Amino acid sequence: MARDLISDEEWAFFERFMLAVRAPNGRKPTNHRLVLDGIFWIARTGAPWRDLPEEFGKWSSVYRQFRRWTLAGLWEEIMDALNHCGAVTDALQMIDGTVIRAHHQAAGAKGGLRDRVLAVLVVASRPRSTSVSMQRVCP
Known part of the structure; x- marks a missing residue:
């Protein structure tokens, strides 16, 4: 069986x-x-969900139940209950990595990658030789 399974006391809280x-x-x-x-x-x-060990059941079934509980608002209810009963201290905080953004200046040089690529294309597309009409105009 997997390690760190929830205890009977913790299950009694979540079961309701x-x-x-x-x-x-x-x-x-x-x-x-x-x-x-x-x-x-x-x-x-x-x-990833597909890497869930078989001892928990089929990953798709566990995910489907997780999704049902999410749509039913179960996780918000649990968090509210934990906040109201004082089981979680005020010092405990979570950071969700999905909302952390890099500053726009962390993207690279001024103008970004697009301007550098365009500059390379301009240099690469210069004529490699002069045409006959160009030679007559130039001294």
């Missing part, structure tokens, strides 16, 4: 949220604890 979200087709729920462990494994490792 998982059972509140009902399957739209009326099917019997899957092992939500194992699915939650798989979701936390993905979040902890940053691995």
Whole structure:
């Protein structure tokens, strides 16, 4: 079995949220604890969904359940409950790497790559020899 699975105490907190979200087709729920462990494994490792170990079940099933819970607003409810019960200290903060942007000056030299490519094309497209008409005009 995978390491760092959620404890019984942690599961008792999450279970009420998982059972509140009902399957739209009326099917019997899957092992939500194992699915939650798989979701936390993905979040902890940053691995792609397809690399989820088989012990958590099929990756597509775990992802599908994660997506259902996301669309149902489950994660917001869990975060609100954690904030209200004081389980998470104020000093704990998360940084989402998807919102960190580089400064526009970090893109390279002034004018960027496009201007440098155009300059190279201008130099490369210069005539390599002078035409007969050009020789008559020039002394």
